[in-house]
Amino acid sequence: MPNSYRFHTSYRMALLSVAATMIFCLPDLKAQSGYTELIPAGPDSPPVAPGASPWDAGVKLASKLLSWLSDQGLQANIQTKLNSLQSQVDAQMPAVGGGVLVVVTIQQWATPDTNGYVARSLIGGFVAGSAGSPELALKNYLNTAQLEPAPPDGWVLRHIYFWRASPGAA
Numbered sequence: 001m002p003n004s005y006r007f008h009t010s011y012r013m014a015l016l017s018v019a020a021t022m023i024f025c026l027p028d029l030k031a032q033s034g035y036t037e038l039i040p041a042g043p044d045s046p047p048v049a050p051g052a053s054p055w056d057a058g059v060k061l062a063s064k065l066l067s068w069l070s071d072q073g074l075q076a077n078i079q080t081k082l083n084s085l086q087s088q089v090d091a092q093m094p095a096v097g098g099g100v101l102v103v104v105t106i107q108q109w110a111t112p113d114t115n116g117y118v119a120r121s122l123i124g125g126f127v128a129g130s131a132g133s134p135e136l137a138l139k140n141y142l143n144t145a146q147l148e149p150a151p152p153d154g155w156v157l158r159h160i161y162f163w164r165a166s167p168g169a170a
Contacts, residue, residue, distance in 0.1 A: 101137035
């Protein structure tokens with residue numbers, strides 16, 4: 001057997017092993033943290049459509065695997081950010097009813113590459129305030145002027161909204 005064949009086979013097995021470990025080790029964000037992601041409609045959340053790829057199926061599969069691994073890393077970073085904001089969330093949490101809105105900002109490529117991959121990274125997060133309902137909290141936040149730095153050329157900012165309901169909420 002040629003050495004290059006053994007190397008490629010070992011490399012594939014290592015990738016599959018890492019992917020299998022990630023599947024079973026990373027729990028769902030909502031189940032782990034108690035946060036619910038809010039998805040507003042509008043210009044802040046344009047869809048990302050992957051472009052057509054001239055590459056064969058193997059390259060597409062590798063791209064999808066790397067994309068998935070990247071997303072798992074981003075999810076872990078977001079969970080870490082939510083955990084670091086927990087004391088602020090607790091401080092603003094209403095005693096009965098309502099909850100707290102947390103805004104997490106990520107940056108991502110404005111246009112996917114030819115395989116549909118979009119690089120993403122965490123920029124930061126903060127507690128946006130409390131309200132009686134997720135709809136009201138999100139409306140209040142979106143209707144307030146926000147000052148944020150411009151993303152680098154070729155990148156766009158995305159906001160992910162999380163709602164943490166009060167323990168006394170029905």
